[in-house]
Amino acid sequence: MNPSARALAAATRGPVALALAFAVIALLSLIEFVAPRVTSSSGPVVLPVIGRAQLIGVGSNTSFLAGATPDVLYGVTPAHRKLTVERWDLGLPSVGRTIRPSVVTVSSAARLFALTYWSRARIPALLVATPARAGSRLQVFDLRSGARLASAVSAAALDDVSAITESDWNGAGVDLVLVRQARGGKTSLVVLSGALGTGPRLATVSVADRAEHASVFPPGYWRLAIRQQAQGRPSLAWITRGPTGSRRTELHLMVPSGRYSTFGEQAPTVLSDHHPDLHYAFGTGVGRSLVYAIDSRHFVYAISLAPIPG
């Protein structure tokens, strides 16, 4: 037997082979244990999401103070006739910590949700809309107690509305903004005065058709999100495959300053394409504009938005 064959025979003998196997497992374990993990100081963050949460916004957990750094991400999980509203702490050093969820009992037809701040006390609240067959009703719930704060029948049909938000459209107080998507793909903003849209219609704004940007964006799936703003008019986000063919999802914001016909900010993301179950929420971090995306693995990605050059 040559020396190499002898060495192989010795190495494969039971006890030696077992010790070698242990060494290999220990080495591979070590690699896994020192590999980067999801921590409270680096994204993405894994959240203990109760269900397939729809992110609805980023804000304060107590009451909203203009200019304060938002520190809580809100998500809603519809189930049966109840909505579970989850809150995750985004403020360092406890990023991702779950704040006790609250439960809101609603009509099973409820399908549109938005984060809002109710009354002069700016109570963190959930705005819930139900479609016409359920009465086109808008309701507001206290996010801390689950109590219903207000309810009203919308002045406009809600069937073709894909997103809702509240916004101070003309500086005269909180108004209701509906993002309406017609079957042909045309998108418009309908602005109704009053927090529950019970007042007169303030504006109807056509949003540039996505076909107008076909030269910019290759075909892909499009999702519409809305950036909620405590003051001023909201922005709309087109979420699609990256124009560069990067196999990544990109976000492009249609901003009010461009009369909803041009894009003002963009964000390449770390997310690959084909994420049909992603949900988005917008917020503002320290000195920058952020978008938060959550997928069904309960990862939350904080993505920094940047102005489009030129």
Next chain:
Amino acid sequence: MTRTIGGRWVASMLLVLAVAYNAIVTDDVKLAGVPLKTFLLFAALIAWGAVRRPLLADRPRLAVPVLVVAVVVPAVWFLVAVWREHQGDPAQHAGLTHAVTEASHFMYLLLFFPLVDFLSDSDRRYGERIWLWPVVLTCAFAVLVWLGWQLVGFDYAAHQVRFLSGTIGEAPSGYRVQLVTQVMVVPAVAALLATVAADRLRRGPALVLSLLLAATVVSHTRGYWVGLLLVAGLLIVITNPWFARGRLRGALLAAVVTALVGSQVAVAIGPSPSSVKQISISQRLQEATELLHGVRHHVVLGSGLGATLPDGYARSSTDPWSFELTYYQLLFELGPVGLIAVVSLPLIVCWRCWRALGALSGRRAQQAQMALAAMLALLFVDSTNPYLINSVGMLALAVCAASAEVALSG
């Protein structure tokens, strides 16, 4: 005679099918709301009962503790759940749906009985392949899915590939493919290493071992690595000749059990969840706090099977009764009585194998070593992961108990 042989063949095939389906398929088909694997389980049990003559002869030594976990525990604590629900206990607000779901998982442990006969059959020298091959297949699928992403660019954002589901996608530690049934890799590696320790590392087992480790690498699951480290470390100790004679055997077992209990106590008295940076650890610390809070409501018999925390805290929307900290979950649901009843089976298996190791030799010694190493490792792995109270967790328990039974009863 022909009918008996034919009947045994059918019973064996149904058992092979039930075990393989349970170990491989993670996204089950449902017939009238009942998972297909439940039908396969009962088909295998009925066929086994039909060909076993007499049915109650040669009762396995572990039959009583197995029946306690598989039948008595789910039956008693389902009744507790019914009583709590009748009383309007908020922990049972879901109306027993979760109680039925959770109770149904325990019955997969009944596979222990046909497995014992299958493994005992002297004609089947390689009887353990009945569960080992499905595990190898599962790991091969996991590696293929990972290669599909790495080489071809497939992106499985829905976390499901055909009948396979689990955690599939990007993570900070790398792209991970962790299938739900992969926990069976712990007894599989134990079986292979026990064989290697007794003989030598041959090409076939080396290739299979490499595949199992590759699947564990791409799973990026620390729980599996803890299990495999324990398996390899324990086998080095218990296969050593001095170990059989050594006086430290009892002390070593006590040290392992103390470490397990100590780790669970450490979770309860550990730092506050918000002070820990790693989210996975922080989440477990928070679970411990929430579950211990829930335990206070019913300190003796628990809140019943399928109980959810009354304040609404949950880890999963589909299974809100399931938590990472399995023993804390059992303490909340079954109380200390039920927790002891469930944990008694793996502890009895370990104790009997431990005591018998010095007197066993050959194939039976390997089976006892495998059962002991795998069972102790699974006790640790299950302590911080939700791997026990599901069909594959019970299959892992059944496999270890059956191997121990065959080793001890020869």
